[in-house]
Amino acid sequence: MKLVLNKDKMQIIREQDVVPFRNRVKEYATKIGMGIVNQTKLITAASELVRNMLKYGGGGEALIEVISQGRDNGIRLTFTDKGPGITDIPLAMKDGYTTGKSLGVGLPGARRLVNEFDIKSTPGSGTTVCIIKWKNG
Amino acid sequence: MKTDISKLLQKNHKQILEDWMTNQLADASLREDLMSNEELGEQSQELLSALLKSINDKNLNDVQSEEFENVYEILSGISMSRARQGYTPRETGMFVLSLKQAIIGTLTKMLKNDPQALVDASFKMNNLLDSLSIMTFETFIKSREEVILRQTDEISEISTPVIRVWDGIVALPIIGTLDSSRTQVVMEALLQEIVESGSTIAILDISGVPAVDSLVAQHLIKTVAATRLMGAECIISGIRPEIAQTVVHLGIDLSNIVTKASLASALRHAFGILQLEVQKKQKDKTVR
Ligand SMILES: Nc1ncnc2c1ncn2[C@@H]1O[C@H](COP(=O)(O)OP(=O)(O)OP(=O)(O)O)[C@@H](O)[C@H]1O
Numbered sequence: 342m343k344l345v346l347n348k349d350k351m352q353i354i355r356e357q358d359v360v361p362f363r364n365r366v367k368e369y370a371t372k373i374g375m376g377i378v379n380q381t382k383l384i385t386a387a388s389e390l391v392r393n394m395l396k397y398g399g400g401g402e403a404l405i406e407v408i409s410q411g412r413d414n415g416i417r418l419t420f421t422d423k424g425p426g427i428t429d430i431p432l433a434m435k436d437g438y439t440t441g442k443s444l445g446v447g448l449p450g451a452r453r454l455v456n457e458f459d460i461k462s463t464p465g466s467g468t469t470v471c472i473i474k475w476k477n478g
Numbered sequence: 479m480k481t482d483i484s485k486l487l488q489k490n491h492k493q494i495l496e497d498w499m500t501n502q503l504a505d506a507s508l509r510e511d512l513m514s515n516e517e518l519g520e521q522s523q524e525l526l527s528a529l530l531k532s533i534n535d536k537n538l539n540d541v542q543s544e545e546f547e548n549v550y551e552i553l554s555g556i557s558m559s560r561a562r563q564g565y566t567p568r569e570t571g572m573f574v575l576s577l578k579q580a581i582i583g584t585l586t587k588m589l590k591n592d593p594q595a596l597v598d599a600s601f602k603m604n605n606l607l608d609s610l611s612i613m614t615f616e617t618f619i620k621s622r623e624e625v626i627l628r629q630t631d632e633i634s635e636i637s638t639p640v641i642r643v644w645d646g647i648v649a650l651p652i653i654g655t656l657d658s659s660r661t662q663v664v665m666e667a668l669l670q671e672i673v674e675s676g677s678t679i680a681i682l683d684i685s686g687v688p689a690v691d692s693l694v695a696q697h698l699i700k701t702v703a704a705t706r707l708m709g710a711e712c713i714i715s716g717i718r719p720e721i722a723q724t725v726v727h728l729g730i731d732l733s734n735i736v737t738k739a740s741l742a743s744a745l746r747h748a749f750g751i752l753q754l755e756v757q758k759k760q761k762d763k764t765v766r
């Protein structure tokens with residue numbers, strides 16, 4: 342069972358919101374004693390998802406939670422937007438797939454950087470991505 | 479008979495100013511360090527005169543009336559200068575809010591025998607002064623934003639110093655997040671310096687970049703491509719171990735770019751390309 346120890350919500354509507362959000366995530370990760378490598382992985386994954394939310398979802402909300410399960414602590418991030426959604430999730434998760442003339446590594450890369458990755462999307466009403474990085478994961 | 483509020487206020491001009499000054503001087507947030515009391519008195523006098531000159535019985539209901547333009551102008555001037563001088567929003571807001579107290583106080587005294595007129599007059603003056611307060615805040619914040627914008631520009635300029643480290647080698651340390659506008663500045667500065675110094679090697683040091691996500695990576699790749707088009711080789715240095723691991727997991731291919739862990743090893747690599755050799759000075763053999 343996962344226990345939520347702390348919750349923090351941030352609205353992401355502009356490019357300028359990215360850095361403060363990342364810094365907030367870093368703060369929480371540091372607080373639970375996450376090492377620098379895992380921290381960097383988490384922050385980079387967060388950065389990808391938050392940028393997707395801005396670029397494709399028209400902005401949205403990011404939830405930062407400190408969670409614990411058994412002996413391990415971790416950070417759970419949930420990104421929710423009310424954008425157009427993704428019709429073909431398996432396709433969007435493929436390396437190199439992009440509709441934005443970019444590298445197309447954001448979603449698949451983020452999945453590789455974290456311990457748990459969950460994406461849900463309803464075309465026409467929005468996308469939610471949830472990731473967990475354990476302190477020792 | 480209906481009371482003419484504007485006439486009433488104009489008649490009590492002196493009293494209102496006095497009360498207002500008393501209010502301001504009594505307030506704990508008075509900033510004598512930023513403005514002398516004489517100066518404050520002059521500002522107050524100027525604003526109050528303009529306000530009392532502009533109001534008449536018709537425009538009291540209409541805060542948008544053009545007749546108030548002069549008042550708004552004076553007030554926004556005051557508010558802007560306070561924002562730059564470092565007043566807090568509270569201190570700036572108190573300026574107008576304490577005028578409201580003085581005006582309502584005078585009205586209460588003058589109209590104590592006519593409650594209906596007092597309610598009516600207070601209501602109108604409240605509206606007018608609230609609108610002045612809101613405007614004060616708007617201008618205050620706008621001036622602050624201008625200050626921030628200017629600083630942002632300054633920061634992005636000073637944070638992209640291109641250094642000529644050797645004949646033919648330029649280096650650019652990047653500190654902070656590489657977003658799109660920043661990349662533009664960095665790239666321009668770098669390309670410009672390559673042309674001016676006739677360098678053939680550029681070192682981009684990212685020790686100070688907190689995270690390399692796909693966007694930053696793309697900007698780096700573009701910068702490298704642009705440098706190559708100028709006929710120079712580009713080396714990226716300062717790749718920390720955690721960044722290296724993250725970039726690999728993320729799935730970004732930087733194999734076409736020369737990357738080094740430290741600026742020193744990038745410099746060594748650059749010397750190699752330029753066929754330069756750095757040697758320790760030979761000790762004088764006769765001494766031995
Ligand atoms: N929140 C979202 N809402 C709608 N569509 C999305 C969202 N996130 C991703 N997508 C779609 O999924 C595709 C793949 O996303 P991914 O992050 O992997 O690549 P990218 O953003 O195009 O490029 P990169 O992240 O490498 O810069 C996007 O091009 C976009 O079409």
Ligand SMILES: [Mg+2]
Binds near residue numbers: 446
């Ligand atoms: Mg992306």
